[in-house]
Each structure stands twice: as C-alpha cells, then as structure tokens.
Amino acid sequence: MTPPDAGAAIVLDKVNKWFGPLHVLRDISMSVGLKEKIVICGPSGSGKSTLIRCINRLEVHQQGTIIVDGTELTDDLRALDTIRRDVGMVFQSFNLFPHLTILENCTLAPIWVRKMPKAEAEAVAMELLTRVKIPEQAKKYPGQLSGGQQQRVAIARALCMKPKIMLFDEPTSALDPEMIKEVLDTMISLAEDGMTMVCVTHEMGFARQVADRVIFMDMGEIVESGTPHEMFENPQTDRLQLFLSQILRGH
Amino acid sequence: MSTTVNHIPMPARAEPKLLSLGPLEWARTNLFGSIWSSLVTLALGYFTLKFAVGFIDWALIKSVWTVQSDAAGKLDPTACRIVKGEGACWAVIWDKYRFILFGRYPYDEQWRGAIVIALFLALFVISAMRRFWRKELAYIWIAILTTIGVLMWGGVFGLVYVPQDLWGGLPITLILSTFGLAFAFPLAVLVALGRRSTTLPAVKFICVVYIVLIRGVPLISLLFMASVMFPLFMPVGLNPDKLLRAQVAIILFAAAFLAEVVRGGLQSLPKGQYEAADALGLTYWQKMGQIILPQALRTVIPPLVNTFIGFFKDTSLVLIIGIFDLLTSGKVALAEPIWQAYSTEVYLMLALIYFCFCFAMARYSRGLERELGRSVRR
Ligand SMILES: Nc1ncnc2c1ncn2[C@@H]1O[C@H](COP(=O)(O)OP(=O)(O)O)[C@@H](O)[C@H]1O
Ligand SMILES: [Mg+2]
Numbered sequence: 001m002t003p004p005d006a007g008a009a010i011v012l013d014k015v016n017k018w019f020g021p022l023h024v025l026r027d028i029s030m031s032v033g034l035k036e037k038i039v040i041c042g043p044s045g046s047g048k049s050t051l052i053r054c055i056n057r058l059e060v061h062q063q064g065t066i067i068v069d070g071t072e073l074t075d076d077l078r079a080l081d082t083i084r085r086d087v088g089m090v091f092q093s094f095n096l097f098p099h100l101t102i103l104e105n106c107t108l109a110p111i112w113v114r115k116m117p118k119a120e121a122e123a124v125a126m127e128l129l130t131r132v133k134i135p136e137q138a139k140k141y142p143g144q145l146s147g148g149q150q151q152r153v154a155i156a157r158a159l160c161m162k163p164k165i166m167l168f169d170e171p172t173s174a175l176d177p178e179m180i181k182e183v184l185d186t187m188i189s190l191a192e193d194g195m196t197m198v199c200v201t202h203e204m205g206f207a208r209q210v211a212d213r214v215i216f217m218d219m220g221e222i223v224e225s226g227t228p229h230e231m232f233e234n235p236q237t238d239r240l241q242l243f244l245s246q247i248l249r250g251h
Numbered sequence: 252m253s254t255t256v257n258h259i260p261m262p263a264r265a266e267p268k269l270l271s272l273g274p275l276e277w278a279r280t281n282l283f284g285s286i287w288s289s290l291v292t293l294a295l296g297y298f299t300l301k302f303a304v305g306f307i308d309w310a311l312i313k314s315v316w317t318v319q320s321d322a323a324g325k326l327d328p329t330a331c332r333i334v335k336g337e338g339a340c341w342a343v344i345w346d347k348y349r350f351i352l353f354g355r356y357p358y359d360e361q362w363r364g365a366i367v368i369a370l371f372l373a374l375f376v377i378s379a380m381r382r383f384w385r386k387e388l389a390y391i392w393i394a395i396l397t398t399i400g401v402l403m404w405g406g407v408f409g410l411v412y413v414p415q416d417l418w419g420g421l422p423i424t425l426i427l428s429t430f431g432l433a434f435a436f437p438l439a440v441l442v443a444l445g446r447r448s449t450t451l452p453a454v455k456f457i458c459v460v461y462i463v464l465i466r467g468v469p470l471i472s473l474l475f476m477a478s479v480m481f482p483l484f485m486p487v488g489l490n491p492d493k494l495l496r497a498q499v500a501i502i503l504f505a506a507a508f509l510a511e512v513v514r515g516g517l518q519s520l521p522k523g524q525y526e527a528a529d530a531l532g533l534t535y536w537q538k539m540g541q542i543i544l545p546q547a548l549r550t551v552i553p554p555l556v557n558t559f560i561g562f563f564k565d566t567s568l569v570l571i572i573g574i575f576d577l578l579t580s581g582k583v584a585l586a587e588p589i590w591q592a593y594s595t596e597v598y599l600m601l602a603l604i605y606f607c608f609c610f611a612m613a614r615y616s617r618g619l620e621r622e623l624g625r626s627v628r629r
Pocket of ligand 2: 048049050170
C-alpha cells in the first residue's frame with residue numbers, strides 16, 4: 001500500500017461522516033498516489049458514493065482530514081475552487097445539462113471557470129469529443145443521444161477542465177448492457193494515459209484490467225484492500241467473500 | 252436443442268398513410284357519435300347560434316354609430332334613445348374614445364400618449380422576438396422607457412410640461428404593468444433564490460417573511476397603505492407622488508407571487524444538475540445563471556405568464572386610490588349625463604383592449620413553450 005506521503009494525490013485520514021444518526025463513513029483512512037487507479041466496491045448503501053463525493057466536497061465530512069492535490073478541504077472557498085477545478089467527476093445519472101448542446105456542455109466550465117477563450121475551449125472540446133468517439137454529435141442536445149453516448153460526453157465534459165484526478169461514481173450502472181463496453185473502453189484508455197482515477201464500480205473485468213488497488217467497503221468502513229488479483233482470488237474476510245459470490249451470481 | 256429461425260430481416264416498409272377524415276366524417280364521429288352526444292351538440296349549437304344572432308343584431312344591425320349635434324354643437328343622443336337598448340350606441344365610443352384612452356391628458360397633447368402606446372407595443376414586440384435576446388435589449392428598454400418618460404412629462408424639447416396627475420388611460424395601465432413586471436421579475440428571482448439559500452439563513456428568513464407577509468394581504472390593502480399610510484411615516488418634504496407609490500406597491504406584490512412560481516421551477520430540477528455544476532467548479536452565480544435558472548424558468552413559463560396576465564388586469568385596482576388608469580377613465584367617461592345609459596358599450600371596449608393584451612401574452616407563451624421545449628427532449 002502506498003504510504004500517505006506528500007506526493008499522494010488524495011489522502012484521507014480518519015474521516016468520519018454522519019447523516020443524522022446514520023454513521024456513513026467510519027474512520028476512513030486511505031491514500032491515492034499520483035497516476036494510481038483505485039476501484040472501490042461494496043454492497044449498496046455501504047457509503048461508496050458518500051466517500052467519493054467527500055473528495056470534491058459535494059458532501060462535507062465532519063471529522064478527520066482530506067487532502068487533495070496538496071490542498072486540505074476546509075470551509076475555505078478558495079481552496080474548494082482549486083480542488084473542484086482539478087478534480088473531475090462522472091455521475092451514475094450523467095447529469096448533462098439538457099438545455100445546452102453537447103459542445104456547450106463541454107465548453108461551459110472551461111470558459112467560465114478557467115476563463116479560456118471560446119474558440120480555444122471549443123477546440124479542446126472537439127478534441128476530447130473525438131477522443132470519446134462522438135465528435136459528430138457536438139451540435140445535438142443530450143436528450144437526442146443514447147445513454148452510452150451521454151456518459152461519454154459526461155467524461156469528455158469533465159476532461160475539458162484538464163483535471164488531475166477523475167472520480168467515477170458507478171458510471172455504467174444506469175446503462176443498457178450493450179453500452180457498458182463503450183464507456184468502459186473510454187475509461188480504460190484514460191487509465192492508460194496515466195490519469196489518477198478513483199472509480200466506484202462493480203465491473204470486475206475493468207477492475208482486473210486497470211486497477212492498481214481495489215478497496216472493499218461495507219457499512220461505512222474499509223474492510224479490505226489490495227491488488228485486484230489478491231482481492232478476487234484470495235479474499236481474507238467473510239464479508240468480501242459473501243460480496244464476491246453475490247456479484248458473480250448476479251453476472 | 253435446435254433453434255428456430257422465425258424471422259429474416261427485411262427492408263423497412265413505408266409507414267401506412269394516415270386515414271384522413273373529411274369534415275363530414277369528423278363531425279359524425281366527434282359530434283354525433285351517440286344519441287347523447289347528438290343531443291348535447293344540438294343544444295349547444297342552438298344556444299350558441301341564438302346568442303350570436305342576438306349579439307350581431309344588437310352590435311351591428313340595430314346599432315347607432317353616430318348622433319347629430321344640435322345647434323350649440325352639443326351631441327344629442329336622441330338617436331340612441333330611440334333604439335331603446337335593442338341596438339348598441341357606439342356613438343358613445345366615437346365621442347369618448349380619446350378620453351378613455353388618454354384620460355385627462357391635455358387634449359392637444361394626446362398625440363404624445365398615442366406615441367407612448369405605440370412605443371410600448373414596439374417594446375413588447377421586440378422583446379418577444381428571440382432574435383433580440385441579447386445584452387443590447389437592456390439598452391433598448393432603457394432608451395424606450397426614457398423616451399416614454401420624456402413624452403409623458405414633457406418640459407423639454409419644446410414639449411409642454413404635463414404634471415403627473417393629469418396622466419391617464421391606457422398609458423397609465425401600460426406604465427404600471429410594464430414597469431411593475433420589469434422590476435418585479437428580477438426581484439422575484441432573487442427572492443426565490445434567497446428563500447432556497449442554505450448558507451445564508453438570515454437572507455432566507457427575510458425572504459420567507461417577505462413572501463408570507465405580502466401574500467397574506469390583498470393588493471387593495473397594499474395600495475391603500477401606499478397611498479394613505481405611507482405618507483404619514485415619511486419626513487415632510489420627502490413625499491414620492493401617488494403614481495410612484497402605487498407602482499412600488501404593485502412591484503412588491505407581484506414579486507412575492509412570482510417568487511413562489513420561480514421557486515416551483517427551482518424545485519423541479521433534479522439535484523444532479525446542481526451537483527454537476529458544483530463538481531465543475533462553477534461559482535454560485537454562474538451555476539444559477541447558466542444552468543439552474545435557464546432550465547427552471549423554462550419549466551414555469553405557463554404559470555409565470557398566468558401570473559403576468561393576472562397582474563396586467565390587477566393594475567386596474569389603482570382605480571380605488573384615484574389613479575386614472577384605463578378602467579378609471581372609462582368610468583369617468585360614463586359619468587357624463589348623456590352617456591350614462593350606455594355603460595355596456597364602454598365596458599365592452601375596455602374588455603376588448605384588456606383581452607387583446609392578455610390573449611397576445613397567452614399565445615406568445617404557448618409558442619415560446621413549444622420553441623424552447625424542442626431542444627429539451629429528456
Ligand atoms: N443525503 C443523504 N441524506 C441522508 N442519508 C443519506 C444521504 N445520502 C446517502 N445517505 C445514506 O447513506 C448511506 C450510504 O449511501 P451511499 O454513499 O450512497 O452508498 P453507496 O453509494 O455505497 O450505495 C445509505 O444508507 C444512504 O441511504
Ligand atoms: Mg452509490
């Protein structure tokens with residue numbers, strides 16, 4: 001396991017969070033090295049989404065420290081701006097802006113947040129749309145695209161901000177089976193380019209192929225972590241064994 | 252087990268032609284489908300026809316269009332009296348239309364009021380066209396509203412000064428409603444945003460109190476307060492005129508209602524839209540201005556326009572504090588003894604004017620809804 005050194009992209013130290021009486025994150029400590037690819041898995045309701053949403057402060061943690069790219073997450077708005085600029089996020093439900101074209105979806109944040117000139121932002125966006133293999137859809141609206149295409153636009157939109165870290169929250173769970181591959185392929189190529197990635201996903205094939213480390217969560221705790229090989233072939237805890245058997249049965 | 256091939260893909264076939272119904276066929280299925288349907292159709296048809304015939308008879312056939320003036324140049328409504336209410340007396344409109352439209356505005360200067368009305372109409376038409384939805388539109392508004400002020404007041408460019416208490420008629424109604432909505436709408440958006448604020452509890456509290464207080468009283472009482480009580484609290488010498496006070500009351504009242512409509516739109520957006528905007532690093536105002544409001548306002552166009560229409564008509568309540576709007580000038584025109592019997596004709600004309608504006612707004616909102624809806628196919 002990578003030690004929580006200064007070079008790490010993300011460091012979490014004894015992070016706790018409650019939703020009212022519900023203790024969703026319990027003493028979570030982990031660190032993600034530069035260019036490391038982490039896959040987080042675990043049963044539904046185990047706090048995976050909450051954990052990764054804490055990393056870009058869509059959720060606020062109550063105890064412990066989170067350091068992203070050398071900046072600690074606090075109430076300081078300036079620090080938050082820096083982090084949100086450098087951390088891209090892809091959601092389960094795409095969350096594209098339906099009133100804007102695909103191109104406008106991609107150029108909005110670079111223009112407003114990075115103050116990039118419009119022409120340059122459009123050039124960058126077209127380049128990334130080409131990369132996710134849908135440049136020809138640039139003038140359409142999100143509602144006119146299939147789920148898989150929408151999710152690839154969402155990835156391109158996040159990449160347009162030139163983030164150092166990408167967070168994925170179950171990016172393929174809302175997709176029809178035949179579209180999962182196109183999104184996973186995009187993510188794999190991103191991983192091959194050396195992006196630092198934290199992915200919540202149950203796609204074990206993807207985890208095997210790209211993950212440096214798999215983290216298994218249950219009931220708000222990190223139960224086990226290790227290389228995909230160790231985790232899937234030789235699970236140490238009953239909880240992971242049970243989870244893996246359920247996943248395999250489900251697929 | 253062997254599989255069975257039960258279908259081999261074939262070239263797509265053309266969609267079958269829609270069986271279009273002729274008018275006779277349409278009537279048979281929709282109006283005379285059953286005995287009950289036929290009876291209802293016949294009954295409604297009979298009453299509609301009877302009413303229409305009666306109205307045309309009254310308004311066009313038995314009606315009197317002009318009356319003679321006597322030797323002293325005074326109008327003599329005898330011709331109207333002869334038809335005994337069986338025919339409309341449009342002569343009253345002919346005699347009084349300028350008073351109804353412009354109130355007590357000096358007769359020789361009423362062309363200025365006419366230009367003001369034309370300017371307002373031009374402003375509405377320009378604002379309605381999406382082609383002009385740019386920053387420059389704000390300058391057009393400022394320019395036109397300034398011109399309107401100059402024309403109404405005068406006192407410059409060789410125009411005779413006309414004090415505000417002589418203004419009246421349609422210009423007043425248009426001024427009250429246009430300025431009213433132009434200020435109330437942005438205020439309403441701010442109040443709606445404030446009411447949903449999670450980080451500024453004080454702002455939220457103020458917005459909630461404002462909405463609850465204003466919505467809890469009728470507009471009439473606000474207008475009374477503005478015209479009677481407000482001057483009591485103001486230091487002597489600082490006393491904004493009656494029209495301005497009524498205008499402020501209307502703005503505050505309209506904003507509270509519009510704020511609730513806007514809030515409905517804000518609530519209808521999925522949380523994911525806020526989160527995606529946050530995750531991209533947009534600031535609060537960028538998020539609202541670029542992502543949330545464009546979508547939220549679009550979804551509330553129908554109730555928004557509904558409220559607009561309501562307020563356009565509600566401006567007529569200023570009648571009770573003695574402001575000379577369209578309705579007031581109609582009433583005052585009827586105070587003249589020779590025309591007292593012909594209120595129906597005058598009120599019909601007023602209704603027609605109000606109807607034209609409200610109908611235009613309603614049609615426009617339907618078109619806008621359709622046009623904006625086209626891009627957002629979820
Ligand atoms: N905004 C919220 N308010 C209250 N409870 C929440 C909220 N978000 C998530 N939870 C609860 O926290 C727990 C963890 O949720 P989540 O992180 O979404 O789990 P996962 O992504 O692993 O399925 C669940 O029990 C969920 O019901
Ligand atoms: Mg989740």
